[in-house]
Amino acid sequence: MWRRILALITKELLASVRDRQTRWVVLFSPPFLLLIYAFAITQEVTNVSMAVLNQDLGREARELVSRFEGAETFERIHYLTGVAEIAPAIESQDVIMVLHLGPDFSRRIAAGERAEVQLLLDGRRTNAAQILLGYATRIVARFNETLSKGGARPPTRVITRAWFNPNAEPLWSAVPALFAVLTAMVGFMVSALAVARERELGTFEQLLVSPLQPVEILVGKTVPALLIALTSASAMLALGWVVLDVPLRGSLIGLFAGMTVYLAAIIGIGLFISSLASTQQQAVIGLLLYLVPAVLLSGYATPVENMPDWLQWLSTINPITHFIAICKGVFLRAVPAEVILRHIWPMALIATTTLSAGTWLFRRRTT
Amino acid sequence: MTETLVRIDGVTKRFLENGTPAVEALTAQIKSGQVTGLVGPDGAGKTTLLRLIAGLLLIDDGTLRVCGFDPKTHAAPLHRVVAYMPQRFGLYEDMSVIENLELYADLRSVIGTERDEAFARLLSFTGLESFTGRLAGALSGGMKQKLGLACALIKRPRLLLLDEPSVGVDPLSRRELWRLVYELVDQDIGVVWSTAYLDEAERCASVLLLSEGKALYQGPPQALTRSLEGRTFQVRNISGERRAVLARALERPAVIDGVIQGRSVRLVVGKGGVAPAPGDIGAGPEAVIAAVPPRFEDAFMDLLGGGPRGRSPFADAYASREHPIDSVVEAQDLTRRFGTFTAADGIHFRVKRGEIFGLIGPNGAGKSTIFKMLCGLLRPTSGTARVVGLDLAKAPSEARARLGYMAQKFSLYGDLSVRQNLEFFAGVYGLGGRRRRDALKRMVETFALGPHLDVDASTLPLGFKQRLALACAVMHDPDVLFLDEPTSGVDPRTRREFWSHINAMVANGVTVMVTTHFLDEAEYCDRTALVYRGRIIATGAPDDLKERARGAGRSDPTLEDAFIALVEADDRESLA
Numbered sequence: 001m002w003r004r005i006l007a008l009i010t011k012e013l014l015a016s017v018r019d020r021q022t023r024w025v026v027l028f029s030p031p032f033l034l035l036i037y038a039f040a041i042t043q044e045v046t047n048v049s050m051a052v053l054n055q056d057l058g059r060e061a062r063e064l065v066s067r068f069e070g071a072e073t074f075e076r077i078h079y080l081t082g083v084a085e086i087a088p089a090i091e092s093q094d095v096i097m098v099l100h101l102g103p104d105f106s107r108r109i110a111a112g113e114r115a116e117v118q119l120l121l122d123g124r125r126t127n128a129a130q131i132l133l134g135y136a137t138r139i140v141a142r143f144n145e146t147l148s149k150g151g152a153r154p155p156t157r158v159i160t161r162a163w164f165n166p167n168a169e170p171l172w173s174a175v176p177a178l179f180a181v182l183t184a185m186v187g188f189m190v191s192a193l194a195v196a197r198e199r200e201l202g203t204f205e206q207l208l209v210s211p212l213q214p215v216e217i218l219v220g221k222t223v224p225a226l227l228i229a230l231t232s233a234s235a236m237l238a239l240g241w242v243v244l245d246v247p248l249r250g251s252l253i254g255l256f257a258g259m260t261v262y263l264a265a266i267i268g269i270g271l272f273i274s275s276l277a278s279t280q281q282q283a284v285i286g287l288l289l290y291l292v293p294a295v296l297l298s299g300y301a302t303p304v305e306n307m308p309d310w311l312q313w314l315s316t317i318n319p320i321t322h323f324i325a326i327c328k329g330v331f332l333r334a335v336p337a338e339v340i341l342r343h344i345w346p347m348a349l350i351a352t353t354t355l356s357a358g359t360w361l362f363r364r365r366t367t
Numbered sequence: 368m369t370e371t372l373v374r375i376d377g378v379t380k381r382f383l384e385n386g387t388p389a390v391e392a393l394t395a396q397i398k399s400g401q402v403t404g405l406v407g408p409d410g411a412g413k414t415t416l417l418r419l420i421a422g423l424l425l426i427d428d429g430t431l432r433v434c435g436f437d438p439k440t441h442a443a444p445l446h447r448v449v450a451y452m453p454q455r456f457g458l459y460e461d462m463s464v465i466e467n468l469e470l471y472a473d474l475r476s477v478i479g480t481e482r483d484e485a486f487a488r489l490l491s492f493t494g495l496e497s498f499t500g501r502l503a504g505a506l507s508g509g510m511k512q513k514l515g516l517a518c519a520l521i522k523r524p525r526l527l528l529l530d531e532p533s534v535g536v537d538p539l540s541r542r543e544l545w546r547l548v549y550e551l552v553d554q555d556i557g558v559v560w561s562t563a564y565l566d567e568a569e570r571c572a573s574v575l576l577l578s579e580g581k582a583l584y585q586g587p588p589q590a591l592t593r594s595l596e597g598r599t600f601q602v603r604n605i606s607g608e609r610r611a612v613l614a615r616a617l618e619r620p621a622v623i624d625g626v627i628q629g630r631s632v633r634l635v636v637g638k639g640g641v642a643p644a645p646g647d648i649g650a651g652p653e654a655v656i657a658a659v660p661p662r663f664e665d666a667f668m669d670l671l672g673g674g675p676r677g678r679s680p681f682a683d684a685y686a687s688r689e690h691p692i693d694s695v696v697e698a699q700d701l702t703r704r705f706g707t708f709t710a711a712d713g714i715h716f717r718v719k720r721g722e723i724f725g726l727i728g729p730n731g732a733g734k735s736t737i738f739k740m741l742c743g744l745l746r747p748t749s750g751t752a753r754v755v756g757l758d759l760a761k762a763p764s765e766a767r768a769r770l771g772y773m774a775q776k777f778s779l780y781g782d783l784s785v786r787q788n789l790e791f792f793a794g795v796y797g798l799g800g801r802r803r804r805d806a807l808k809r810m811v812e813t814f815a816l817g818p819h820l821d822v823d824a825s826t827l828p829l830g831f832k833q834r835l836a837l838a839c840a841v842m843h844d845p846d847v848l849f850l851d852e853p854t855s856g857v858d859p860r861t862r863r864e865f866w867s868h869i870n871a872m873v874a875n876g877v878t879v880m881v882t883t884h885f886l887d888e889a890e891y892c893d894r895t896a897l898v899y900r901g902r903i904i905a906t907g908a909p910d911d912l913k914e915r916a917r918g919a920g921r922s923d924p925t926l927e928d929a930f931i932a933l934v935e936a937d938d939r940e941s942l943a
Contacts, residue, residue, distance in 0.1 A: 007794020011780065011787070018823075019782040206778040206839075209742050209849070210795045211768040 008220030058106020176327035191270030250330030268354025377429035404571030408858030450524035460504030509540020537729030595661035606651030623673030629910035725892035771845035777836035781825030
């Protein structure tokens with residue numbers, strides 16, 4: 001039995017390496033995509049303008065405004081003279097953010113009271129606005145710090161946004177999630193096309209009339225897919241490290257352990273789709289039907305916490321969610337082992353389910 | 368009156384620069400008012416030539432004129448007078464018959480009364496009137512071809528190009544198609560009918576015989592066939608093994624070609640050669656040798672310089688086997704339903720050791736369903752399938768280890784080298800260590816694969832692909848070999864080589880199951896079962912089936928005649 005499986009594994013690996021198309025799609029294109037996406041989805045915001053409406057003539061107010069003036073992020077700063085000018089400034093998209101200091105700002109600080117700063121952001125440019133909000137809150141926080149040195153109790157505010165990305169180095173913040181999604185893509189590609197391609201070529205029947213049993217074929221398809229996807233992921237990892245300077249603070253062993261379980265879950269889904277499809281085209285369409293919502297629900301683009309409850313529940317049975325969490329943990333901070341484990345066991349459960357479902361469907365579809 | 372519609376003059380077309388040309392320095396003419404057969408095996412250049420004429424491909428060299436137009440400069444007027452029916456119908460399977468017709472009418476700007484007339488004419492011409500609402504995808508192979516033909520004929524063309532219209536069409540519908548085409552020819556349309564079936568050449572007024580992109584012959588088929596008169600014989604009343612008789616006959620220098628025909632052996636001798644005496648080839652005391660009229664295929668083989676000669680290396684390489692169980696393949700009341708449709712209904716037969724058993728029948732009749740149940744690709748709804756006494760449902764892996772399988776489209780891994788393919792199948796069948804080395808060595812020697820070991824399987828020439836596929840299927844010494852349309856579309860030379868290997872294996876006790884709609888292949892069988900509408904309507908040796916069709920105005924019926932007669936008789940019975 002092992003000899004038969006070994007023959008199948010050798011064949012799969014040889015076929016993937018010898019076929020130029022597969023070689024490209026699976027081994028070279030993901031690292032390449034990682035580079036492109038990492039640069040494209042850079043979250044840096046530059047060349048934007050903001051406006052200031054300062055109704056206070058006090059020293060503290062001038063101090064805070066000058067800090068905004070000193071930030072490199074803002075190309076130009078407009079000065080408004082009244083509340084009525086705020087709306088037109090944002091509406092015309094001249095500025096993306098307005099800083100509004102009320103007339104009693106300096107007086108309240110001097111009195112040791114809680115002073116308020118109003119930030120108005122252009123909600124149409126969600127992404128940029130959120131990033132600017134991060135910058136702005138940080139400037140305010142620094143301002144708070146200087147004030148508190150003077151003895152006064154600061155109006156505190158916790159800033160978490162760029163905490164684990166202290167230099168606000170935007171290139172990497174996207175990499176962990178991207179890495180997780182691209183790894184999934186490779187796993188899917190190898191496994192979903194594995195059965196469908198043979199079915200299309202007619203070689204699948206040849207396998208089915210051999211003494212190979214359905215489970216053996218499935219193992220023979222899973223192992224090479226796993227090996228290929230791990231290789232491709234390692235290449236991406238190395239690239240992220242060397243070219244993009246992603247820090248990788250946590251344990252590599254933890255990352256690879258998570259990745260293996262993750263890929264097993266992904267490949268199970270891939271084989272399930274592959275067993276359903278009778279052509280490679282159908283397999284690819286099936287893949288997209290799964291992949292697009294799975295990526296959207298994974299916290300890749302929008303935080304899971306912002307989703308409605310039932311979607312949050314759905315995202316816990318999505319392997320991509322868990323692996324993104326592991327990646328973020330390992331790449332950007334040295335997350336402890338039990339946190340990784342907390343994400344590994346649900347993935348292991350998912351893997352068991354998808355692989356058994358794959359086997360079941362495979363059996364049904366083949367006889 | 369006939370005019371020359373197509374003038375081909377020194378035309379060459381290659382797909383890869385410096386590659387082998389698909390069509391090479393070809394000179395030929397196609398006339399109106401007759402059927403020109405474009406005959407040759409797969410890969411001979413038939414489709415390429417048709418597409419050049421249709422203006423879908425452009426020539427590299429030479430001159431080509433179609434109805435007076437140069438396809439390079441006058442594509443639009445050319446498309447108005449030439450109709451082309453591609454191999455895969457060109458139908459929209461999710462649309463109904465009438466919607467397909469409407470679409471093609473729109474594309475050809477056939478409107479108003481002209482359109483109504485065309486539809487009425489074509490629907491009655493093809494007999495599709497009562498099927499206008501049916502989806503094209505739900506039509507049978509024959510009806511699809513007729514609809515394809517109707518779509519191509521929406522605007523009366525001067526030249527009609529048909530690319531392998533008879534593939535996937537049962538003999539009954541094939542005759543129907545030919546009848547339709549003859550009617551068109553009477554209206555002075557020029558028809559080009561491309562085919563890999565050499566027997567169809569005899570129905571054409573003129574033949575262009577292609578092999579590897581070059582014309583081997585051009586002219587009336589009878590003129591070519593006549594050149595072999597007096598050189599074709601049939602050895603009849605053979606006692607003993609007719610396959611051995613064929614093998615011995617092929618060892619004689621005078622014999623250039625030979626095939627099995629039911630219980631007889633057909634031989635072609637070289638120019639000035641003399642037929643061997645029945646005694647010399649061990650045909651037994653009652654055997655007689657009779658002169659028979661030559662066929663187009665005999666002439667083709669003569670042009671190619673004869674078939675493969677001598678003994679198959681298999682005769683020596685394959686150990687002869689003894690086995691206690693005599694019924695090697697057994698179908699017991701096999702039934703398979705797909706929903707409410709019964710694809711196979713109570714199938715019952717036994718195949719003895721060393722027998723070649725063929726399942727024949729029209730497409731969709733259920734022969735591949737039965738075939739698949741017997742090799743474990745499909746689970747029967749009820750009944751049992753046994754291979755060497757092992758129940759495929761209870762011991763599938765053990766049973767499958769005893770059978771070899773070769774599919775129509777040689778299922779090889781094209782990206783792997785010849786050696787890697789062999790090693791893979793050795794591994795899948797659990798061969799290891801010494802057995803594996805021996806098996807590999809034996810296959811490489813038997814099939815002369817040595818020089819090709821490191822070549823990708825996809826780049827092998829067709830003949831070698833077939834050898835490799837067979838090698839992969841028999842490496843583990845199977846007791847039964849399952850062949851799914853093993854040589855359809857293959858040139859006759861490669862087909863003969865293939866059957867010489869099979870015959871040698873059978874002589875050593877291997878059992879062979881074949882499914883085919885290609886009746887020449889059925890002639891090699893010891894027994895055949897004719898499958899129609901999910902049931903076996905007749906079983907027997909090919910000669911016995913032919914015998915049943917005798918009378919009714921046919922003195923020497925072919926297997927195709929027998930096939931049609933039996934199917935028609937069954938239709939009458941089910942109506943009554």
